[in-house]
Amino acid sequence: MAPFRLVATDIDGTLINDERLLSRQTIDTLAAMPVPVVLVTGRPLRWLDQLYDQLPARLPAICANGAVIYDPHTDEVLRAEVISSEVLVDVTRRLREAVPDMSLAVEIEDGRAFRHESTWPVRFADHRVRVISSPEELTSAPAVKLLARSATADPDDFLELVSKTLGGVAEATRSSSSAMVEISAAGVTKAAGLAWFCEREGIGAQDVVAFGDMPNDIPLLTWAGRAVAMGNAHPAVRAVADEITGTNVDDGVATYLRKAFDI
Template sequence: MAPWRLVATDIDGTLIDDERRLSRRTIEVLTALPVPVVLVTGRPLRWLEDLYDQLPARLPAVCANGAVIYDPHADQVLRTDPLSCEALVDVIGRLRDAVPDLSLAVEIEDGRAFRHESTWPIRWVDHRVRVIATPEELTSEPAVKLLARSATADPDDFLELVSKALGGVAEATRSSSSALVEISAAGVTKAAGLAWFCEREGITADQVVAFGDMPNDIPMLAWAGRAVAMGNAHPAVRAVSDESTLTNVADGVAVYLQKAFNI
């Protein structure tokens, strides 16, 4: 039996395939696991429903890169760590001064609502998503995540540019293949959110196996006792991981856990 007491996994590019679906094999393995599973994702709270609809039982989630911790059984947000209004004013000011070709949006109401500038590309209509009426609306209430997008920059170069502009006053990372940077309050990462959840459950870092594929997973993978990079992972993720598994399309998480737990 594997020594781990908890499985922590990213969702997109990791647990689900490129069509955003859970395979039958993955569902069967998750159901058979003798230890709990926690979803640790950059997704906002409102984006969990499509995954929950595919699962036989809802799983607890660390959302918005660690800013929101959610108990689906009680339908309760256990903890939030948003960017304050003052922090948003500071961060947005820094970005406006240093970063060209910039479009901004915020995740508010614990990730249940989204406000964006008119230049932000919207791919589907949702009543929880709305364009802002004035620039001040971006900073009018705390946000669990600020998002910055460039239409022209290289994704890694854009992350570096944003990180330099922030100067450590907030956390910057990315999980998209496009030039989209996700900004959280200082100290808020997937690792911090997962560590809080595990401490609450009496589980230590060395008892956790974690799976991920993109730069926003790096803090979690560095924290966990065993870090597993997906076969499709970003090179920076591979560099901090203990080992790799197959790609998300090839059920990499399920394949690894079946062998580890002999199920």
């Protein structure tokens, strides 16, 4: 019998290499898996195609750190947990008072669109990404994620500051190596999103093996029956893991799964 009934894996820094590509071994391993594999990522919906184009088959995805649960076969959002406009107004006010050099952005329309302040660094052109026309536009619609970036802070210190500033009205985490914090509605985490998905499928936490590398993966790894940190994982992630596999550039996920499932 298979040792687990479901595999849950982060994408960036975990399943793909530093060039955002799947290795041949990882592709072959995913194709041979005898149990479902679910992507559990901080990525928004609009960033999934880059991975789906490499996969042998599209995998269900829990996006935006648990806020959006997506079925790629029907192109349907099964569940979306948003930050209301009222909470966005409160949170952005708190953050602006606490962090003067901060830039803000929001993921809206279930993560299919992105709006940002003019100071937000945009790395590539995308018709779904647009600068806001006024400060009020940032909080005018519910968002699956609010992002805050500091140009000068230490990444871990910035996460601690933002978390303290929010005071529990929203969830704060990070997956970037830079000082960028990802903010979700209260109670929204990768663990909560995966728990909802697994309950729908009749699968318990004890039957799940999960892989991750950054602080936003900690709730996921803490919830899963078997927590596996990547060899390149943040120290806080390694501290909560049951096991540590190879790095993302050394096919750490595929190596673990091949041994666990005797592929």
